[in-house]
Amino acid sequence: MEDEARALRMLDELRAKAEGCTKCPLSATRRRVVFGEGRVGLRVMMVGEAPGREEDAQGRPFVGRAGKLLDELLSRVGVDRRMVYITNVVKCRPPGNRPPRRSEVEACREYLLGQLEAVKPRLVVLLGRVAIRAMLGEGCSVTSVRGKPLVREGRTFLPTLHPASALYNPGNLMLLEEDMATFRRLLEG
Numbered sequence: 001m002e003d004e005a006r007a008l009r010m011l012d013e014l015r016a017k018a019e020g021c022t023k024c025p026l027s028a029t030r031r032r033v034v035f036g037e038g039r040v041g042l043r044v045m046m047v048g049e050a051p052g053r054e055e056d057a058q059g060r061p062f063v064g065r066a067g068k069l070l071d072e073l074l075s076r077v078g079v080d081r082r083m084v085y086i087t088n089v090v091k092c093r094p095p096g097n098r099p100p101r102r103s104e105v106e107a108c109r110e111y112l113l114g115q116l117e118a119v120k121p122r123l124v125v126l127l128g129r130v131a132i133r134a135m136l137g138e139g140c141s142v143t144s145v146r147g148k149p150l151v152r153e154g155r156t157f158l159p160t161l162h163p164a165s166a167l168y169n170p171g172n173l174m175l176l177e178e179d180m181a182t183f184r185r186l187l188e189g
């Protein structure tokens with residue numbers, strides 16, 4: 001309980017800082033900073049790429065089409081998204097939903113690292129290439145790491161596909177379903 005209160009305090013401070021951030025050009029085009037949300041008690045985090053149009057409008061992560069699919073995939077394995085802390089590598093929307101540039105990922109890294117320090121997740125699900133590379137290294141190939149949990153510094157990472165990649169691709173949807181079943185098993189373990 002004390003740990004949770006401490007985490008929430010740290011996240012509040014960091015959110016306030018991010019909301020005033022002008023470290024990269026995305027600050028000039030964003031509507032809202034999409035910092036992250038969810039419970040911290042389970043010590044489980046999901047990390048996506050960057051906010052899209054809907055997220056930028058609402059200031060909440062994964063509330064657009066990819067988010068709806070993520071909710072559905074989670075609920076099929078009995079997980080309510082509010083149980084986990086959800087955020088993105090980059091907190092401001094890249095114009096036209098292009099992938100964030102490496103300089104933008106670096107500018108935003110202090111917020112992601114701060115969130116990790118606050119939440120102290122035992123399990124981190126990495127949704128897509130940008131999250132996988134930001135956390136596991138730029139050389140990482142998604143196809144070779146996806147679906148295989150790996151432990152680093154006492155923390156389990158589960159790299160998987162980005163839910164947007166499954167919106168029109170049934171093959172990717174099946175892979176994501178498989179990985180969500182793995183996620184469920186890891187949650188219990």
Ligand code: URA
Nearest residue numbers: 048049050051061062
């Ligand atoms: N895609 C992401 O990576 N993050 C969001 O918050 C929404 C879509």
